[in-house]
Amino acid sequence: MNDQADQLVAAAGAMASGERIVAVTGAGISAESGVPTFRDAQTGLWATFNPQELATPDAFRRNPKLVWDWYALRAAQLGEVQPNPGHLALRDLEKLFPSVIITTQNVDGLHQRAGSSEVIALHGDITRYQCFADCQGRPTPIDLTALPTWDATAGPPRCPHCGAFVRPAVVWFGEMLPPGALEAAETACRHADTILVIGTAGEVYPAAALPFLNPRARCVEINLAETSISHRMHYRLRGPASAVLPQLVDAVRRLRHP
Ligand code: BV8
Ligand code: ZN
Numbered sequence: 001m002n003d004q005a006d007q008l009v010a011a012a013g014a015m016a017s018g019e020r021i022v023a024v025t026g027a028g029i030s031a032e033s034g035v036p037t038f039r040d041a042q043t044g045l046w047a048t049f050n051p052q053e054l055a056t057p058d059a060f061r062r063n064p065k066l067v068w069d070w071y072a073l074r075a076a077q078l079g080e081v082q083p084n085p086g087h088l089a090l091r092d093l094e095k096l097f098p099s100v101i102i103t104t105q106n107v108d109g110l111h112q113r114a115g116s117s118e119v120i121a122l123h124g125d126i127t128r129y130q131c132f133a134d135c136q137g138r139p140t141p142i143d144l145t146a147l148p149t150w151d152a153t154a155g156p157p158r159c160p161h162c163g164a165f166v167r168p169a170v171v172w173f174g175e176m177l178p179p180g181a182l183e184a185a186e187t188a189c190r191h192a193d194t195i196l197v198i199g200t201a202g203e204v205y206p207a208a209a210l211p212f213l214n215p216r217a218r219c220v221e222i223n224l225a226e227t228s229i230s231h232r233m234h235y236r237l238r239g240p241a242s243a244v245l246p247q248l249v250d251a252v253r254r255l256r257h258p
Contacts, residue, residue, distance in 0.1 A: 004238060011235035012251035014218040018193025020099040023090055024185075024210050027106060028199020028223060032242040033081040035108050039201065056173045060132065064165050065155030071168040072152070075126045078108055086198070086241035087114035089249045096249070096256050101192075103185040105200060105207050107170045120185045122177055122207050124170035132156075133164035139178075142166045182206060189213045198222045199241050202229035222248070 015021065027037035036043075038051045049070075053059055060067040091114045093100045101118045102111045107126040111119045131140040142159060144166070150157040156165040171177055185207075189195055195211045197219060202208045211219050212232060221233040222244050230236055237244045 007235050007237055008244070008248060008251060011218075011220045011237060012248055012255060014235070015194045015220070015248075016252050016255035018218070019097060020191055020193050021093055021097050021101070021196065022188045022192040022194070022217075023100075023102045023104075023196040023198055024189075024200065024207065025090075025102060025104045025106060025111070025198045026200025026202075026207075029086050029104075029241045030081075030084075030106055030108050030110050031199065032086065032240055033084045033108075033110055035077070035081055035106075035110070037199075052173055055170070057132075057175065060165070060167060060172070068156040068165075068167075071126060071170070075168070078127065081108070081110070083110045083114035084242040086245040087111055087116070089245035090196075090198075091115045092249055093252075096253055099191075101188040103188060103207070103210060105204065107168075120181050120188070122171070122181050122185060124168070124178060126168055126170055128169035129166050130169045131159035131162060131164055132167040133159065133162055135159060135162035135164060139169065141169070177206070185210055186213055189217065192217045194218045194220060196220050196222060197229065197233065198245070200227070202227045220248075 031037050042049060042051065054067055054070055087110050090102060094117060101120065102116045103120040103122055104111055105123050107123050109125060109127060129142045129144055131142055134140055140161065147157050147160060156167065159166055189210045190213050192214055195217045197211050208229065219233045220235040220237065221230055222237045222241050224238065224240060237248065
């Protein structure tokens with residue numbers, strides 16, 4: 001067998017001997033659904049911007065319309081995409097193991113739409129909104145559909161409670177993760193037997209540190225290419241998540257339900 005096939009058989013064997021699976025996913029698992037990754041070249045108006053510069057409170061303060069329109073475009077694109085076989089394979093793991101927890105950096109909601117029952121959205125949800133001023137003393141959810149009609153070409157609407165701008169309910173660089181999300185993800189990883197690290201460059205913290213909280217867990221990286229954390233993985237499966245994950249889950253199913 002070639003090295004990749006050997007790695008997949010060995011990873012499946014390690015997974016099949018445990019009970020608790022955690023997946024740490026990044027933009028790469030949604031790439032084949034048609035959702036651009038963070039390192040894909042930006043297009044159109046945003047081609048000259050680095051996402052890390054746009055995904056910040058300062059960028060929103062400086063140019064609320066530019067940042068608002070970038071998120072509105074990304075949210076609108078979600079209307080045309082579907083979960084892919086990689087998301088569905090992770091959902092199917094729930095039939096093979098008593099505990100499968102997805103911790104995702106993605107804000108596209110595709111794991112939830114695929115039917116995974118335990119999803120920790122570390123970086124929020126691009127289809128939800130909140131007051132930029134947290135005027136109720138915490139992130140104040142804003143239902144856009146409940147707002148009086150507003151001029152969508154003029155950038156973000158105003159909070160009905162305090163008049164500050166409305167913003168996407170995502171975690172920007174320099175912002176804390178949602179209360180409880182990081183702790184829940186850390187607890188899941190600390191109790192995991194296997195941690196699948198899927199479609200992430202592993203460069204954004206604190207998410208990138210999750211796979212390494214538990215020296216006992218077997219870490220399986222699924223990525224097209226080497227990453228800055230590949231050297232710390234026990235198994236490295238190279239290929240598109242939408243192809244590799246179904247193969248991995250099939251191999252585990254044969255071992256756990258012979
Ligand atoms: C915070 C939401 C406290 C918005 C995003 C140490 C500790 C704590 C913080 C830091 C630290 N060091 C630095 C920091 C600050 C910062 C940080 O990590 N900076 C980086 C640049 C070094 N972290 C923060 O600010 C975090 N906040 O910790 O608060 C604090 C505050 C201030 C100072 C200190 C502490 C908040 C970070 C969250 C930012 N929000 N998203 C939005 O979506 O617009 S991050 C965003 O970028 C994504 O959510 C994701 O996390 C990241 C992109 O990474 P990936 O998902 O990996 O995607 P990427 O495109 O990079 O790579 C895709 C991968 O997929 C590639 O490897 C590719 O090969 C692969 N791939 C492609 N196609 C496929 C595939 N694989 C398989 N199949 C395919 N088909
Ligand atoms: Zn407000």
